[in-house]
Amino acid sequence: EMYTSMMSVKQAMLSERQLIGSLRTYIDHETQRLEDIKRFYSKVSAFHNGMYNELATALANPLVAFTLIKRLQSEWPNLVYSYEAEENLQALRVGYKQLESSLPKLEDLQGAAQGLMRLQDVYALQVEGLVRGHFQRVSNGNTVDIYKPPVSTPLSGDDCFLVGKVAYDVEDYYHSVQWLEEAVRLFRGMSWSPEHEGTLEDALDHLAFSHFKAGNISSALSLSLELLRRDPSNKRVLQNVEKYEKLLVARPSLSSGSVLKRPSSTYLRTRNAYERLCQTQGSQPKLYENPSLFCDYFTNGSPGLLLQPMKRELVSLQPYVVLFHDFVTAAEAQNIRDCALPGLRRSVVASGVNQTTVDYRISKSAWLKDSAHPTIIKVDQRITLLTGLNVQLPYGEHLQVVNYGIGGHYEPHFDHATSTSSPLYRLSSGNRMATFMIYLSSVEAGGSTAFIYANFSVPVVENSALFWWNLHRNGQGNGDTLHAGCPVLIGDKWVANKWVHEYGQEFQRRCSPDPEE
Ligand SMILES: O=C(O)CCC(=O)C(=O)O
Ligand SMILES: [Fe+2]
Structure with a gap:
């Protein structure tokens, strides 16, 4: 339960420092490996380029003929069947596995996401601002900074996707809509990254369903249509589109949906006073x-x-x-x-x-x-x-x-x-x-x-x-x-x-x- 104390969060920081070390080694080894491969490539392609016109004469030289045969019989398979890449990856994984038990768990990620949403609620922070790394509230139409960090830490589409998904998984569509909205916006302008959990399709899917649950059928429909354009063979989405279209024809009033309410909690009775005093x-x-x-x-x-x-x-x-x-x-x-x-x-x-x-x-x-x-x-x-x-x-x-x-x-x-x-x-x-x-x-x-x-x-x-x-x-x-x-x-x-x-x-x-x- 790392997220429940800043002290434990500091320990997580130390773990990451160690991970950076093993990733650096991995990158160095992999860079070296690719450089070796490139060298081989340059050598062989230079040979072929240089010999193009005089192939027959070149091969008349037994040394040239020998090296050609040797390359093909030995060097190419050595390269193609090399275990170096796996060995490098293995070393990286061993470094990670050693730390694994002390790393944050899923419950930490969920708890941290919940913490962000709590701050959003209690301090009436704008999600758009948070995503840009700002702590801002809108009051009387003006955006005011509650706190100005010395460096702002913007969130990625995938960051927003994970927060939105934590809300989604507990059927809290008030928060999931806001965070997935940001995820979709950011994913749209972004290319794929290997470290990411979600994709634009995942975010569209979850956001569309959140809108549907919140009664906002027209948004659910247009997002599902976008999803269908990207993934035309998805039968489930196709069925949803048909369902949403029927619903809209039957009850056009469902186009905008109701204003989403914050999920209620145990202390609802004193919530307004509590939040005002905190603010x-x-x-x-x-x-x-x-x-x-x-x-x-x-x-x-x-x-x-x-x-x-x-x-x-x-x-x-x-x-x-x-x-x-x-x-x-x-x-x-x-x-x-x-x-x-x-x-x-x-x-x-x-x-x-x-x-x-x-x-x-x-x-x-x-x-x-x-x-x-x-x-x-x-x-x-x-x-x-x-x-x-x-x-x-x-x-x-x-x-x-x-x-x-x-x-x-x-x-x-x-x-x-x-x-x-x-x-x-x-x-x-x-x-x-x-x-x-x-x-x-x-x-x-x-x-x-x-x-x-x-x-x-x-x-x-x-x-x-x-x-x-x-x-x-x-x-x-x-x-x-x-x-x-x-x-x-x-x-x-x-x-x-x-x-x-x-x-x-x-x-x-x-x-x-x-x-x-
Ligand atoms: O942290 C605070 O400001 C209040 C703590 C408190 O009320 C308690 O620990 O019982
Ligand atoms: Fe107390």
Whole structure:
């Protein structure tokens, strides 16, 4: 599951570097082989050209006659039946096979394609722009760049074909139409390449069927006709053409089709708010107009913070959310990331009594014990100084370090358990009362933390930490803490979560029967 973490994507890059090496060797050997063949060709053809008029005299020379006979009996078959080409190819394949188990699998390609489509949706990016390597959105008729990459990476027709096909295979014709449209356009102006999976015919075929499923019969028909011109013997396409023609005669209204809708998903109810908050990247003006929000230097009355108070930014009162700037140093963040690296595994979520992987959380994570590194102990102590909370097991969980992947995200969720059977209760120290989340990296674009019902989002601020209470003082979950990690548009996002449970904090956060507190 390479696509679920940028760290694994980096490993894929190293594998490709090795592959380039063996391909270089292959090219060199094959070039050498062809040069040898060319030399033989030149020698023999020069002989024939030079001897044309004096063939009989030439052959009178026994040396000439001998070399002719020798060439035909020995040199030609040596060349024609040479194994060199196969041997070169074999060496290339051996190099590839050695790496094969560490290369991305089909599920990685599919996951990466899904990641692209997620970015397309959440950030309202235009497919045409993406294909040209741009991250653009159309708003009020103007095309605006969400992010300008230093070098743009255009996609090929085959790239688009694969994304479109991933959508097609799950009957998501909203996306398949858009991506296959681009594939067809690009394939039309392109010649065949040996590394490609699809052809113009494949793309036309899939696009025509997608249009048909979307109710756009006239597009399905014209694409099928184009396909039939290229492949007149294809009976299936011929049948489709006849079917589409009949349909159009019977119901001419089917010519344009309905406007394609995005496939629905589990979080449809909050989708618009979620996406709006992700797109605004934390720049919600009303937040700064609220006079009850402030920034200060904060010690929490802890002597340990007197000399170096923490820069506190109150982000929201209801729910109570604060951002502590420069909570860790760059070196500490690095230590934590390095420690987590070997233990990164696909992130899971609670599902009933179990834990499972889901599309709505795309990342890898690792749990770090205090003993993993002195930095973890320091971070624990700092959290305690700032919040007064007891973060030792079982009152606090181990530190969970998360690395997001391609379009990696965590859709709207609660950190606390909303059912009594949740695995979160295994520590027997109550529910997750508070979240302390450290941003261990920056990102270039995307990746904000969005609070859906509370209507704000916090952009990733490297080395800072976000703190909030998940529970009301009466122990009930605070519905306003519904939050999400927006898809990472550009960058390598790392966070670390410290979850603090109810037990052990009795003297730090007083209880109250008031359901509002
Ligand atoms: O990555 C984020 O911004 C949010 C992560 C989160 O909510 C979580 O890990 O529970
Ligand atoms: Fe969370």
